[in-house]
């Protein structure tokens with residue numbers, strides 16, 4: 001299938017690179033190609049009037065017309081205007097031509113847009129937001145008294161805009177969080193090796209082994225890390241707010257534009273919103289067999305890795321409930337990480353994903369009246385999402401459950417993580433828990449006092465609890481896995497959902513049916529989540545619990561094509577009777593946002609989250625696997641285990657020889673087993689075989705290095721300088737594992753990309769027998785001056801802080817990018833890296849780096865002296 005997204009947003013330069021030099025292997029000098037690319041950009045730009053500074057000032061007096069195209073967004077433009085341009089570009093798909101210059105203000109832009117026949121209320125919203133400040137997203141506040149933007153009008157009218165494009169924002173052009181929340185250089189906290197924070201001014205208190213230069217390098221690095229973290233994904237960008245807002249408010253009415261596309265558009269819109277929120281940039285495509293083998297019965301799924309450290313599966317199922325209901329205890333989240341071995345292909349942009357997904361969804365269920373999109377994700381990004389959706393609520397409790405506007409969404413977060421977060425932020429862990437067995441059949445509500453003594457068996461929702469208890473006792477619930485999988489009982493006993501209570505609007509499980517607000521009519525197999533204001537059937541609950549028990553976060557967004565965003569849901573929203581809807585409405589409240597983002601960017605919180613994440617995902621963590629029987633017994637005791645007791649359940653014991661589970665690699669046949677006719681010889685061949693892969697703007701150039709895997713070549717990857725390491729799998733027995741391991745480690749180090757670790761730009765199979773790892777390209781240091789050494793040491797320490805030892809410390813594995821203050825040392829080659837926090841090993845690595853660098857530096861100096869001597873000799877006048 002051709003997934004070369006027609007609305008894939010490609011700049012002229014990228015396009016030129018791709019179409020101009022399509023062959024993968026070429027010896028053309030890569031920097032020439034870059035120049036050519038830029039030249040062609042300029043050429044293309046001429047057609048569209050690129051606005052450089054000169055032309056801007058020359059055009060100053062000209063009225064803005066609709067004949068010009070914005071090719072770039074001047075940084076001088078006020079932020080709201082920049083946002084508008086971005087939105088316009090995506091709303092109109094470049095059809096609306098407008099020019100932005102330094103004289104353009106927000107009002108001017110809005111005027112231009114208003115003149116256009118397809119002007120959109122979406123734009124008006126932006127305008128309003130600009131005018132009214134940060135209250136836009138509290139729709140009722142924003143709309144009150146401001147005709148014509150009454151609340152319902154807004155919801156309805158915005159829905160007429162083409163959200164597909166509106167949501168198709170590129171993360172790179174969003175407001176960097178830096179502007180709002182980035183601590184200034186003087187106040188940015190610093191990490192010491194123990195992970196504690198210090199004020200930035202106390203640089204001298206930093207580590208001992210690097211001198212002042214080292215401290216300075218580290219300070220800069222830490223600031224950059226902050227910056228990177230801040231900018232990773234779209235958590236705190238206004239655009240992400242928009243996405244949250246869309247999801248929680250507008251989707252009920254959205255997607256009515258393209259009636260023909262129906263499911264496709266709906267799926268696309270929703271998923272783009274999700275993508276925007278989660279900021280994922282790459283993923284793998286999974287199909288039915290792969291899913292079935294893992295107990296995930298849906299029609300298609302995508303597994304994303306998010307820049308912010310999580311993984312997410314988006315799955316579409318034609319029949320709701322299949323997803324988690326296949327009878328296997330741990331469907332796809334294995335040991336805290338999604339198992340993606342054997343998935344189908346790699347995608348490199350979310351546009352591709354949506355095209356693929358939409359096509360596939362239509363293909364697999366062309367006549368289905370209902371398609372369900374489930375998002376199963378784990379870790380921190382969802383925390384950000386949820387805390388921002390309702391930042392006024394206490395973190396841990398509001399995470400437990402959330403219903404989307406269609407009434408069927410559910411987010412459940414990793415409970416231990418939540419408790420940690422809550423302890424961190426509120427000084428105490430969660431104290432009300434739901435206990436149930438791993439089948440989700442038993443649920444009792446237990447409350448603890450501050451001394452961790454059990455004080456209550458039920459919450460106010462006694463009827464619900466009664467039902468649950470009766471139900472469970474009928475089923476003779478006990479710990480242990482009916483399906484032979486590991487028991488989740490101990491873990492479940494600390495489920496974060498504390499709020500089984502009445503009061504929220506009820507919503508029966510299954511698509512489409514809505515009961516009245518505040519309905520109390522439960523049946524025995526239904527339970528109400530007041531936090532979500534929704535009602536789930538037991539089956540769904542089981543599903544959720546299973547997902548949660550697998551240490552993941554589950555979000556189910558069910559879409560009904562019949563009444564996907566129909567009047568019923570709209571009515572529910574309009575009634576305002578839905579506590580859920582009110583809660584779900586994100587608040588664009590600077591203070592709230594600040595507190596959340598400061599939490600997210602707080603170094604201690606980061607390390608806490610990282611730590612908990614590590615406990616549940618660390619591939620090398622060969623923890624003590626708890627005795628399953630013991631866990632079962634614990635679950636049946638009246639007093640549930642403390643949170644810490646649940647931890648061993650998360651820390652997993654794996655076969656050290658087992659391959660990392662979170663990476664994709666199809667089982668690769670040996671080359672000889674592949675018939676000649678089926679071998680990939682070109683990128684096109686690979687594309688035919690791997691329909692998820694698009695010719696991803698990659699241009700391969702000349703050799704720049706070599707190692708045990710073979711040669712590394714310079715490349716341009718989407719117009720970025722890159723290095724491509726190609727690994728022929730059949731050459732060595734362990735190549736596949738090494739490849740997987742290296743990619744895995746790069747992914748684990750994503751926070752340091754571009755700061756201390758070369759950015760992983762792409763990876764995956766490029767033919768039947770070879771895989772590639774594409775990284776940001778840098779230069780080796782020739783002379784290793786002291787400043788380079790300190791930069792490299794600082795980067796290595798940052799890697800150590802992430803709990804990883806490089807394992808192959810050598811000067812050739814550090815590349816440098818940038819100049820002057822921007823210079824950074826980026827580590828590459830992680831195939832020998834391993835998890836570990838051993839101080840002595842860390843010091844040994846640092847020491848080794850210093851020695852390598854010193855010897856290269858000395859050699860460089862002596863060679864230089866020798867060359868100068870020779871030069872002097874040859875140039876001395878002959879006597």
Ligand SMILES: Nc1ncnc2c1ncn2[C@@H]1O[C@H](COP(=O)(O)OP(=O)(O)OP(=O)(O)O)[C@@H](O)[C@H]1O
Nearest residue numbers: 705706707708709712723775776777778812815829
């Ligand atoms: N991102 C990059 N930027 C610049 N040069 C790079 C980059 N990646 C790799 N190289 C060059 O290619 C060489 C080999 O790369 P790498 O170490 O990743 O390959 P390898 O096959 O794993 O080598 P080794 O046998 O040392 O493990 C590096 O020493 C470096 O010179």
